[in-house]
Amino acid sequence: MSTAAVEPAPRAVTLDSNRDPVNDFSVVVATVNGSGSQTANNTLVRALFKMGIPVNAKNLFPSNISGLPTWYTIRISKDGYVARREGTELLVAFNPATAAADLQSLPRGGVCVYPEDAKFERSRDDVTYYALPVKSLIANLGVDKKLVDRVANMVYVGALAELLGIEREVIREALSYNLSGKQKAVDLNYNVVVAAAEFVRENLPKQDPYRVERMDKTDGLIMIDGNTAGALGALVGGLTVMAWYPITPATSLADGVNEYAPKLRHDPQTEEPTYAVVQAEDEIAAIGMVLGAGWMGARAMTSTSGPGISLMTEFVSFGYYAEVPGVIWDVMRMGPSTGLPTRVSQGDVLKAYYLGHGDVRNICLLPGTVKECFEFGQTAFDLAERFQQPVLVLSDLDLGMNAWMSEPFQYPDKPLDRGKVLNAEQLKAMEGWGRYKDIDGDGISYRTLPGNEHPAAAFFTRGSGHNASAGYSERPDDWVSNMARLARKHETARQYVPKPVVDRREGAKIGIIAFGTADPAIVEARDRLSTLAGIETSYMRLRALPLGDEVTQFIAEHDRVYVVELNTDGQMHQLLRLHAPEHAMQLRSIAYSDGLPLTARYVTEQIYEMEQK
Amino acid sequence: MSTAAVEPAPRAVTLDSNRDPVNDFSVVVATVNGSGSQTANNTLVRALFKMGIPVNAKNLFPSNISGLPTWYTIRISKDGYVARREGTELLVAFNPATAAADLQSLPRGGVCVYPEDAKFERSRDDVTYYALPVKSLIANLGVDKKLVDRVANMVYVGALAELLGIEREVIREALSYNLSGKQKAVDLNYNVVVAAAEFVRENLPKQDPYRVERMDKTDGLIMIDGNTAGALGALVGGLTVMAWYPITPATSLADGVNEYAPKLRHDPQTEEPTYAVVQAEDEIAAIGMVLGAGWMGARAMTSTSGPGISLMTEFVSFGYYAEVPGVIWDVMRMGPSTGLPTRVSQGDVLKAYYLGHGDVRNICLLPGTVKECFEFGQTAFDLAERFQQPVLVLSDLDLGMNAWMSEPFQYPDKPLDRGKVLNAEQLKAMEGWGRYKDIDGDGISYRTLPGNEHPAAAFFTRGSGHNASAGYSERPDDWVSNMARLARKHETARQYVPKPVVDRREGAKIGIIAFGTADPAIVEARDRLSTLAGIETSYMRLRALPLGDEVTQFIAEHDRVYVVELNTDGQMHQLLRLHAPEHAMQLRSIAYSDGLPLTARYVTEQIYEMEQK
Amino acid sequence: MAAAAKPGGAPAPKMTTNRAGLTKPDYRGLPSTLCAGCGHDSIASQIIQSAFEMSLKPHQVIKLSGIGCSSKSPAYFLSRSHGINVVHGRMPSVATGAMLANRTMKAIGVSGDGDTGSIGIGQYKHFVRRNVPMVYIIENNGVYGLTKGQFSATADLGQKLKYAGTNELMPIDLCLEALVAECGFVARSFAGDAKQVRELLKAAMAFNGTAVLDIISPCVTFNNNPDSTKSYTYGKEHEEVLQDISFVQAYEEVEIEQEPGTVQEVKLHDGPRILLKKLDRSHDPTDKLAAMRLLAEAREKQEFITGLIYINESRPTLVDLEGLPDTPLAALQDDKIRSTPEQFASVMAEFQ
Amino acid sequence: MAAAAKPGGAPAPKMTTNRAGLTKPDYRGLPSTLCAGCGHDSIASQIIQSAFEMSLKPHQVIKLSGIGCSSKSPAYFLSRSHGINVVHGRMPSVATGAMLANRTMKAIGVSGDGDTGSIGIGQYKHFVRRNVPMVYIIENNGVYGLTKGQFSATADLGQKLKYAGTNELMPIDLCLEALVAECGFVARSFAGDAKQVRELLKAAMAFNGTAVLDIISPCVTFNNNPDSTKSYTYGKEHEEVLQDISFVQAYEEVEIEQEPGTVQEVKLHDGPRILLKKLDRSHDPTDKLAAMRLLAEAREKQEFITGLIYINESRPTLVDLEGLPDTPLAALQDDKIRSTPEQFASVMAEFQ
Ligand SMILES: Cc1ncc(C[n+]2csc(CCOP(=O)(O)OP(=O)(O)O)c2C)c(N)n1
């Protein structure tokens, strides 16, 4: 996409790695949304993936339904880097409205593929142009009028296949995959691909160095987006009640549940569903339904984004104090309030941890990969039921809506952790049960579920004014002791939640802490810092809140620790300073949020520059 | 009230000042709510006040309408201390349900006044008892059956008057004040007072040392609660649209507006109201109305408590990003979610500052006295309009619902600050106006209001996706520069908001930081620490967020700084650590919240003990 | 007020245990902390009585409420049932989740006119629309009791209160709102009319779907002046009873010894019947348009009509629509709710 | 579809400036970013046309909306008016505050069926109940357009969508909801019926109080299959027009040259009139019960009725109830909104 529009001001130092024209470059496909370029783009990506070449694609789309500019960037990286790159070497200029600006963003020696009738100035003379006769190619094939628009995009697929050396057979398979094997559609599209490829072969001699070569780096891997992964994890992890309200970028998580629940969660014997999904009337109702189901003993979940968690605030405080389990996926998007719903951010971290009025601190999971989205699909329920409170999973638009390579997910080897629930017999056996007593000293009480036939099983659930037996109480001492127990519970949670992933490098004096989709940029930046600037770094990727002792220790071990995140106020940096106040000054914030996924270049340059000071 | 029920475990060290039986003790009136003891209690307090004796009363009432225990504590303090005291010397045991326990809470040598027919064990032999023949006294006066219950409480007024030496004439005046001069009611009640006093004089010889003596320490002072003060401040400060939803303890702020607006804000010429008050259907609607009115150019406000600000979260983010002024009074109460609506807390501080998803930091005012409630009634509007964003005023139940002595409020000498609003002419004169441009470099842009007849005045207000001219934008650079401007605006606000009140004591190595109704306990604790333990302290009372440089400096000046607040997680302590990370370890948290106002004893003991470590 | 009806309805005074083997005290709750004489307490005692007469198993009942004096009521009946007191105005969503998680429960929801009519009207409408099985009781006193007497959205136009002044907005009619949202059981009653409340409660408990009972329940502290339409005096003087209602259990044999045409019988899905003895006014509660007209006209004329306004058990409930298995979702064993390794493997293969 | 009516309504093609001295382009907005053919754009162009014909002063108009494709519309008309695009479902409260602050504004609110019927139904009901003066346009397509095609609360029972499956809940009828909430101007129209939309818009702009226009506005991307009742094809084929509507300005002189009894005339408060030419169906839009029955029956029978359903300008607006001065509150000078020192002193004395 057009550099002017999206890049931060260029830095003094540029620490970019040298690119190899083979298997190490990026393509941007510029179209308008609603023009059906999705199949074309997915086909390209899948073909590359199936040629064994590490690939990652990101869709940068506007918040409307059709007619506005969309950029789809495909990064091909033999080294397996999957972060967004600033700058792309190849441009598919299929949106005349942005073509001129997009062209400017190409590096010297870049490539521009465009429909021959596109009206924009080919202003760069350091760029290779390939003009495609889109209309005539399709006309020649005699495509049904109604389908013309839909298949036009296959022209650039064919052209790129030929120019880059993507194998045609792989493209055919990719098409078949993306079109769910519908043969007629596959043939139609494939014919366009071939026609375009042939045209290029015959008329447009290759003049640029970029091409791909088969590798074996994706063998056995899958490609999946984080929202679908989360849906699968939840379904395998015991989700039974899902209540949600549509909101970008969280909608596809519910879509995933709706799509895969029939396959995964119809009882093989009875063929009955073992779940219920409700589209609620809004987010307040969605979280209400989740807590109602959680109170009843079901694994319940909702998916939403920033505006939604805001609306859920009151209910989250309620759930925290009444100690009712429930899972909230917050697929974070850009900006508060109405915001920019189609842009990525990590702007809800601080908010989610403290969500609720009064003294509330929530357990939050921070998946950094699609695999973790899958795993946390279950972990979130385990934690919610063990700790009897709402648990937030903070994913984001980039992780949730873009497809990522991953090891295949494993069927879980851990049983579900249903927490401390007493059935009638267990209740009978236990002496002196009280709903909010701390019998085990870990701050976690035993609960009974409605339907428990023991005559003493019933209790009354309410917000915060209760004693250890769940009786209504306004007594100061009841309050204080309940708060002390909740604090103990939070301490217990510190030990229980997924531990950070740490990579220490020998002799590294500086550390990096990050989470979620900041990860790919950091992985790459560390390599660059090491290779290009000789700066060695250790890295801790957080996976949950509350933070544990190992975090303090990691900070203590390093002279300076950079906290990298996609927001403006350095929210995790704040939480870390509070967690390790004795090391507050060792922590440095790199908080940047412009709606686009983070790049290694930005991280590299920031750290390099800050290290000079 | 019964000690067992409300006090934290007694400390090893007790640093209580010695009490003088003259003008330095406390009375607790134990009744059931709904029994109409309000007039009786108010009369006692007013009479003491009018005798020139510093007095403060706190009502500890349950969250129901009638029939449950209520304790009304009156502190009489010749030194002018107004914090809650643990322990009261005199007990009016008019609630048989709690009398036995209440009795236990008296100190050795205490006094118990009770209706002679009350069935509870007089188990203490170190207490002086006075039994009052409530029924017969009233029967003798031939009081109308319907009124018997209402005037029964006057019996203890009369008894205390006699026992303590409260002047009868002052009582009569106090009655007249509280009954708005309704002569018949005044006479009726006064007759009961006199009858009871006479009975005591004749039958119950004084056996305890407690009594009052006229002073001149309240000359010229007023007594008022913080919610009424806030209402008056808002009315004098230009409030024109009030939208609210009932919630304890914020309701009386709206009541205050409803009561005093007709007196203060009917145009003397036209007799038309210059304001509108709407009871909204909920808090989301209330804040929506406030922002609608603020966008239109009116000074608009709502009053609520924790559950309400939770529900307002989404709209607050919207207001922050769309830059629409509005004022939210959060009269803080105990506990998250449903909570304990009739108990005090300072539990929303952290939450309010960050209220909203994404990167949001709100301006918050922290009144510590009724006078500040009054002043901030206007200041909040000035700040909201100057900074074009929602401003929260964080009061609390103790400040808001209890009456406090104060210097009379002054008619403001400052004009209203309506902020940067351009009318048609000013717009014409200004070149290159754009709604979100930073023309003055302070982060604050100029706005136009609907109705401005200049053809270029109109713009479209929306959440966060806009450029400097208020055009819709998803451009990363627009986002980044807008966020940078909002950060500048927040820095400007740091200088603008009310500065802390500081009292430095010479040679003090330790500091105390607090805000709101922690103040009276700290004022008294500092005296005790100094007199009883030789510990000198400096004190900074915060009055607003964001925090300024003077706060950092204050911390820097002291070896240790205790941050005292009424919540569990030390919310202000966290904000201070974030504000002054280089001094994080100098800050120590004293966070305690049990629903009752803070006592000097607690603060004194905590600091004393922590100083030993 | 309605005269006590013979068949079915009358509590059997000498019966000590019901078909569940329980006595009436087994259905009691904690002592009420509401004001003496509060209408909500009368309703609670009828809930106790009805639950006893219906032989409900307390552990198969859940009690849900929002916030308000009314919403405190669930603590004052059925102590042996699980209860939950949620946030203000949002009980319906919690009930929805609970019933999805365990379809076998009998849910009793208690709310107030503020809780349902003001902050909660959105959840109310959508709850009714989804037809979640629950007895939805609105203890309607026209004011916010717990916050001390502000007007709620059901306060009458022109009503005056010492504290709140004059109400200048039209009341929301929660029965009409339910009807418009396709509710299959719409009734209005009066806390002062114990027998009618009880018979309606039993019918509602037997009903499969959302059963709305809008019960005028005087607030003796803030809204009981005789000129208030929500007062005891007004209610007693103005109640216009539509029908004399009796609920008849499935196992009861009742001969209708009435003149033909004077008693309308409504059969519920699994046997029980509601007998409606016609009074002066003729109203067919199975006719939706008639019900709508009845309510609309009563509102225009400020008539206080009580009785069964509309009944229709045919609409599928949310439980039906979701096609839920008989075993409650919350009770499914772990292996049932995590899919088989084979199912999982086949889905995983899709992403390869 | 209704035939074009003669009197009043027809735009004068050669007129270049209106009574406000403005031309039609002065009422335009930014280019639309909605899908080509979206019903919302047709409505926007009729708003432009109506505002022009009504000679509104753009700076005296405010445009408000929630979130959705529909809620984006205000950017596409009247660029010279202040607009605000608030959070999802909460436009009504913002409009209430705005109108209290400045009673002299003409408010045009645009919302969607999701924005008003799902998340926003509570604010909608209470807004109508308060009778806040505003033209409340619901661009009703039965789906959530902006989030890509989920069912909204107005989707028909049994409706099928590729993405969302089958809708199994009864639709909420937003006209009936308005009527039940005492709305004084209730109309339904169809984005494909430009003339009717325009005449209703003008009438709504002239109306003093909340004027609800529920306009079926096809979503060409997600809900335009001919079998959907919200599609162009269905609308064109099934629209049952109640009356042929013409709006007549106060300054226009129109002779009703019709047979007596065929045209009903409704006068608005300051002169303008609505002329309703009877068609096949007879409906008196001043009869509330008739309106209710009409809607209820149309719903049962799935009829697509358009036209003016109910009109009654007599209910006081919120502005009336608050007794606001003529000068907008927002425009009062500082000295008017801070009370006099004397007033203040006398209040202060109360606390001494
Ligand atoms: C979000 C929120 N807003 C406000 C309140 C305060 N509040 C408690 S009860 C109540 C009104 C209750 O009225 P109603 O439902 O009619 O019950 P009643 O007390 O009259 O039985 C209100 C506004 C609250 N608890 N939560």
Ligand SMILES: Cc1ncc(C[n+]2csc(CCOP(=O)(O)OP(=O)(O)O)c2C)c(N)n1
């Ligand atoms: C609180 C919140 N929840 C969800 C969303 C996501 N969202 C945006 S538009 C929309 C639905 C819009 O539907 P409708 O009002 O019918 O408008 P349409 O797009 O169909 O015109 C939703 C759910 C949001 N912006 N805010």
Ligand code: SF4
């Ligand atoms: S205040 Fe009213 S509603 Fe509340 S308990 Fe008392 S009588 Fe009942």
Ligand code: SF4
């Ligand atoms: S998605 Fe539907 S509603 Fe949205 S702009 Fe396109 S056609 Fe209109």
Ligand SMILES: [Mg+2]
């Ligand atoms: Mg009520």
Ligand SMILES: [Mg+2]
């Ligand atoms: Mg829609």
